[in-house]
Amino acid sequence: MRIGFIAMSGIRACDAELLQLGLTLPGFVERSKAIASLPSLGLLTLAGMTPKRHDVSYLEVDDIKNLKTLPGGFDLVAISSFSAQIKEGYDLAERYHALGVPVVMGGLHVTVNLQEPGQHGASAVIGEGEIAWPEILADAERGQLKPVYDVRGREFDLADAPMPAYGLLDIKRYNRITVQTSRGCPWRCDFCASSILLTRKYKQKPVAKVLAEIDRIRELWPRPFIEFADDNSFVNRNYWRELLPALKKRRIKWFTETDLSVHEDEELLHLMREAGCAEVLIGFESPLPAGLNGLELRRNFKHDRQHQYRRAIERIQAAGIRVNACFLVGLDGHGPWVFDAVRDFVRETQPFDVQVTVPTPFPGTPFYDRLKREGRLLEDGAWERCTLFDVNFKPRGMSVEQLRTGLRGLVVDLYGEDFTRERREHFKHAGTKRRHAQTGWEFWAASALY
Numbered sequence: 001m002r003i004g005f006i007a008m009s010g011i012r013a014c015d016a017e018l019l020q021l022g023l024t025l026p027g028f029v030e031r032s033k034a035i036a037s038l039p040s041l042g043l044l045t046l047a048g049m050t051p052k053r054h055d056v057s058y059l060e061v062d063d064i065k066n067l068k069t070l071p072g073g074f075d076l077v078a079i080s081s082f083s084a085q086i087k088e089g090y091d092l093a094e095r096y097h098a099l100g101v102p103v104v105m106g107g108l109h110v111t112v113n114l115q116e117p118g119q120h121g122a123s124a125v126i127g128e129g130e131i132a133w134p135e136i137l138a139d140a141e142r143g144q145l146k147p148v149y150d151v152r153g154r155e156f157d158l159a160d161a162p163m164p165a166y167g168l169l170d171i172k173r174y175n176r177i178t179v180q181t182s183r184g185c186p187w188r189c190d191f192c193a194s195s196i197l198l199t200r201k202y203k204q205k206p207v208a209k210v211l212a213e214i215d216r217i218r219e220l221w222p223r224p225f226i227e228f229a230d231d232n233s234f235v236n237r238n239y240w241r242e243l244l245p246a247l248k249k250r251r252i253k254w255f256t257e258t259d260l261s262v263h264e265d266e267e268l269l270h271l272m273r274e275a276g277c278a279e280v281l282i283g284f285e286s287p288l289p290a291g292l293n294g295l296e297l298r299r300n301f302k303h304d305r306q307h308q309y310r311r312a313i314e315r316i317q318a319a320g321i322r323v324n325a326c327f328l329v330g331l332d333g334h335g336p337w338v339f340d341a342v343r344d345f346v347r348e349t350q351p352f353d354v355q356v357t358v359p360t361p362f363p364g365t366p367f368y369d370r371l372k373r374e375g376r377l378l379e380d381g382a383w384e385r386c387t388l389f390d391v392n393f394k395p396r397g398m399s400v401e402q403l404r405t406g407l408r409g410l411v412v413d414l415y416g417e418d419f420t421r422e423r424r425e426h427f428k429h430a431g432t433k434r435r436h437a438q439t440g441w442e443f444w445a446a447s448a449l450y
Contacts (some may be wrong), residue, residue, distance in 0.1 A: 001054045001055070001056070001075035001076055001136075001140060001141060002055045002056075002073050002074050002075050002076075003047075003050065003055070003057070003074065003075065003076045003077070004056075004057050004059060004071065004074040004077045004078070005040070005043040005044075005046065005047050005056065005058045005077075005078050005080075006043075006059045006060075006064070006077070006079045006092065007039060007040035007043055007059070007060050007077070007080060007108060008038065008040075008079065008080065008081035008082065008085035008086075008088060008089050008215055008312045009038065009039075009060055009061065009062070009085075020080075020144060021324050032156055032448065037062060038174070038176065038178055038227065039058075039169055040080050040165060040176060040363050041178040041179075042080050042107065042129060043058065043078060043080050044058065044165050044166060044168065044169075045129070045130065045161070045162060045164045045165075045427070046078060046129055046164040047164070047165035047168060048131060048162040048163045049130065049134075049139070049162035049227040050133075050137065054137070056165065056168065057074075057168070058072075058168035059071065059086065060173075061089075064092075064117075065088060065091075065092065070095055070096065070099065072099070073102070074096070074100050074101050074308045075140065075152060076101070076103075076114045076137075076140045077093075077096050077103045077104070078103075078104050078105075078106070078108040079092060079103060079104075079105045079106075079122070080105070080129075081105070081107050081109060081110075081319075081364055082107065082108065082109060082386070083161060083193070083383040084204055084383065084384060084386045085257055086109045086110075086113075086116075086383050086386045087383060088428060089105060090116070090119075090122070091098035091120075091398045092162060093105060093117065093121055093122040094120050094121055094122045095270055097121030098119070099249065100291060102123070102143075102145050103117075103122040103123070103138055104122060104123045104124075104140075104145065104149075104415045105117040105122045105123070105124055105125065106124070106125030106126075106132075106304060107360075108193055108194070108198065108364070109362075109363065109383065110125065110126065110214070110365030111125075111127060111152075111198060111364070113362045113364075114126045114148055115362055117208035118147050118148070122314045123136075123145045123147055123148065123149065123300060124147070124149065125151075126148060126149065126150040126151065126152055126337070127129045127150065127151035127153075127154065127198055127423065128154075128155070128156040128198050130160075130161070130162070131151040131154050131156050132149040132151045132307070135149060136337070146288035152320070153163065153204070155199060155201060156199075157203075158180075158182075158183065158203055158204060158205035158206070158209070158264065159206050159209070161205050161209055162178075163213060163216060164213060166216055166217055166220060167198055167216075167220065167318075171220050171221050176226065176227045176255065177221070177224055177225070177226060178219050178226075178227050178229040179213050179214060179217070179226050179227075179228055179229065180227055180228070180230060180305055180313065181205050181210050181233065181239075181243070181374070182202070182204045182205065182231070182232075182233065182235070182236075183198065183199050183202070183203055183230075183231070183269075184199050184231065185231040185232040185235075185264035186202055186232070186298070187232070187298060187299065187301050188257065188296060188297040188298045188366075189283075189296050189299060189324075190294070190295055190296070190358065190367045190370070190392045191295075191328070191359050191362070191365055191366075191367040192231075193307065193360075193363075193364065193365050193368070193386075194231045194338070202235060204236060204239055207239065207242050207243045207246070207290065210243060211243075211247075211250075211343070213290045214226060214250055214252065216248070218250065218252070220331055222252065223252065223253075224252055224253075225252070225253045225254065225255070225278075226252055226253070226254040226257070227254070227255045227256070228254060228256035228257075229339060230257060232256060232257060232258060233256040233258060234258045234261075234262050234268065237268060238281060240268065240271070240440060241271065242270075244253050244268075244271040244272060244275040245271070245275070247275040247276060248271075248274050248275040248276065249414060250276075253277075253374055254275075254278065255277075255279045255280070255281070256277070256280055256281070257279070257281045257282070257283075257300065258280050258282060259282065259283070260284070260302075260308060260309065260312040260409075261305070262312075262316065263308070263311065263312035263313075263315040266315075266319070268322065270319065272319070272321060273319050273320045273321055274334050275406075276372055278315065278321070278322060279320050279321065279323070279324055279352065279353065280321055280322075280323060280324065281324040281353075281355070282323060282324070282325060282326065282327050282441065283302075283326045284302070284309055284326060284327060284332070285302055285326070285328045285331065286302075286327065286328065286331055286333070286338070286340055287327065287338075287342050287344070288306070288338075289307070289314075290301055290331075290333035290334060291328075291332065291334045291338070292331075293329030293333065297356075297366060298329065309345075309347050309349070313325065313349045313350075313351050314349070317351070317352065317427060317430060318430060319351075321426060322351075322352035322354070323351040323352055324351065324353035324354070324355060325346065325349070325351035325353070325354050325355070326354075326357070326358030327342050327354070327356045327357075328356040328357060328358065328359050328406075329342060329356060329357075329358060329403065329406060329407055330358045330359050330395045330398070330403045331359060331392070332377060332397070333396075333397065334395070334397050334398070334428050335397040335398055336397075336398050336402050336406060338406070339406040339407075339409060342356060342410060342414075343410065343414070346414060346419075346423075347422075350422070350423050350424065350426040352423055352426075352427045353423075354414045354415075354423070356407070356411065356414060357388035357389060358389065358390070358391050358403060358407060359393070360386050360388050360390075361377060361392060361393055362386050363383070363386075371412075374391050376394040377392065377393055378391070378393060378394065378400070387409070391403050391404050391407075416437065419448035421448065438449075
């Protein structure tokens, strides 16, 4: 069979004014380019476990969505999409279905909306795709795809993870490549739409497999930038103490997501920096305790550590690792004061990068279920508004318009040229002081990574 893997990617926003602002703000443009350039690791993984007798192709939706004639000759098309792009994915599925090409769709959105793909001529994969893919291939070869492949309740062992088909990528198109070391997260955040929707366990890929994937990427791109596609990387510190020295030998740069507890481990921070960690993304969510209480359903992790926020940013950046500080404005404990509070916090703490979004009712999350029960959804089923930037619920402490207007103003300030340069200069200055404090060998070891 000839199989086409089509990735839905890119930044989406329905708020035209906010989108237009984003096109001109340096900080916003930089982060948008980084997100938009990420390939679909899920599709590359399925392509990597596809038997060699099949011919596989990897396509980005932006290359084909406006074409009058779709790339043809496929016997099967696999589409993966997030909620914000899912309607574009369904349009594409309908176009291929009209050509008589079987289509299968998966991802987080499809997993919690299993009936939707069938309304657009596609089969649905519910749960972890690696479990269902061999059965899908066998059924497709017989011309008998099932409407739904539901593998919920079964867990894929990351020890069996295939090598993603990185060779399908045109490396020149991407500024970073994704590698996964873990799935799941021990903190069940109210709003979180991540791999926790696919698996109820926190599980890790064997170190040897992670290193093999990085070595394969290095064959294609000698000095790559890796984004670890984990929800919370450093839950198992012993795992990383084994992985980090091996990463150091490979002389790569990398980015990942973590909770703020990483700042408590100076030895780990040192190992991370030596191993090429350029930046960590941390969800602080609120600069003050208001809004944090009850945010995690298993443990009040952020609320109980809010007093550590400033120290965490200081210590991580003092170790030479940039912090991307993420905030949600419009949480239930927030009033209009939150916009100034975020501005003040960022100016005081000077994280290198900032991400500010609104709480988003992604389907399948406790947040979505709660808003629906309380009658606070503005447009139920408006999945195109699941962008992180579009308000689709009624806040408790302010009006919808106050939230929209406040977000726009905050974006202008935080991502503007002056504020962005101020944060970058702060990190650069701290780095100069750090290098002066190092011995000659330590300075060489740190600078060699960059």
